[in-house]
Structures are given as structure tokens and as C-alpha cells.
Amino acid sequence: MKRLFLVAALVLALAVPAIAAPPSQLNYGCGLGATVFKDGQANDSLLLQLVATFLNGLCGNGTFGITSGTSDCASPSKTASNDRLNEFAYRNLDDLARDIAAGKGETVTTVAVLLNVPVESRPAFYRNLQARFTEIFPSPAVETAHVVDAITTIAAQG
Structure with missing residues (x-):
């Protein structure tokens, strides 16, 4: 008791x-x-x-x-696209750097598609990437993860 x-x-x-x-x-x-x-x-x-x-x-x-994204949990919004973006950036890093520097090109279009950037917002997205090139590619030996993180941050900022 x-x-x-x-x-x-x-x-x-x-x-x-x-x-x-x-x-x-x-x-x-x-x-x-x-x-x-x-x-x-x-x-x-x-x-x-x-x-x-x-x-x-x-x-x-x-x-x-x-x-x-159920049970009062927030669904990760970019997990699948980030995986595909990581793979794409890893395989095309040099071309991606060249296209971001130019502010146009096939690889930045692919990045916009992977990040679901609306078609009408893509020109501004490309300009933002171009303007922040040194932030995305701070050195020639930059890691792919840094590039992807920087690009997704810029995309999230609109």
C-alpha cells in the first residue's frame, strides 16, 4: 500500500x-x-x-x-529536389559555374526546374544567381554541398 x-x-x-x-x-x-x-x-x-x-x-x-508531413509535423519541403539538385550539381559543377556567371544557360534552367522556380520568376532568379556568383563559388575548390546550399538559400529568398 x-x-x-x-x-x-x-x-x-x-x-x-x-x-x-x-x-x-x-x-x-x-x-x-x-x-x-x-x-x-x-x-x-x-x-x-x-x-x-x-x-x-x-x-x-x-x-x-x-x-x-502528418501528425502536426512540418513536411521537409525540398528533400527530394535537393537530392536531385545535389546529384545534378555534382555532375555538372563546371558548367553550372559558367552558366551562373553568364546569368543564363541550360544548367541554371535545370536548377530552376529542380527548385520549382515559377517560369515567370526565372529571369530574376538567374540575375540573383549571377549577382551572387562569388557567394556561390567562393573558391575554385568549392564543395558541391556549399554550392547547393547557397543556391537553395538564394532561391528561398525569392
């Missing part, structure tokens, strides 16, 4: 409200727990945060949610 009382007391102690975070700063991530505890309800209690975290990890639904 004393053990049951001790467990109950421990659970109540953990349920005492902890430092509350705004709903936009969930301490327990996304997944089933985030779906069950909408609007950051679990931020009021350490116990509820632990339950939400457990539910997020249950059966890998948090991982699935991140991949699929």
Missing part, C-alpha cells in the same frame, strides 16, 4: 506545472503526442510532456510524421 501511495505521490509531483512554453515551442516535437495534445496543452505539465514524447516515439510515428 505504501508503494502505491509513493508512486501516486511521485506522479502528482511530476504533474505540477513546469515552466510553460508558448504553443509554438513544443518541447515534445511532433507525432501522435502532438496530435493528442493540440495547442501545446502538454506544456503545462512535465508528466503530460513525457506522455506526449512517449506517444511521438510509439511505433515510429514521429519519424513517419516528419517524412510525410
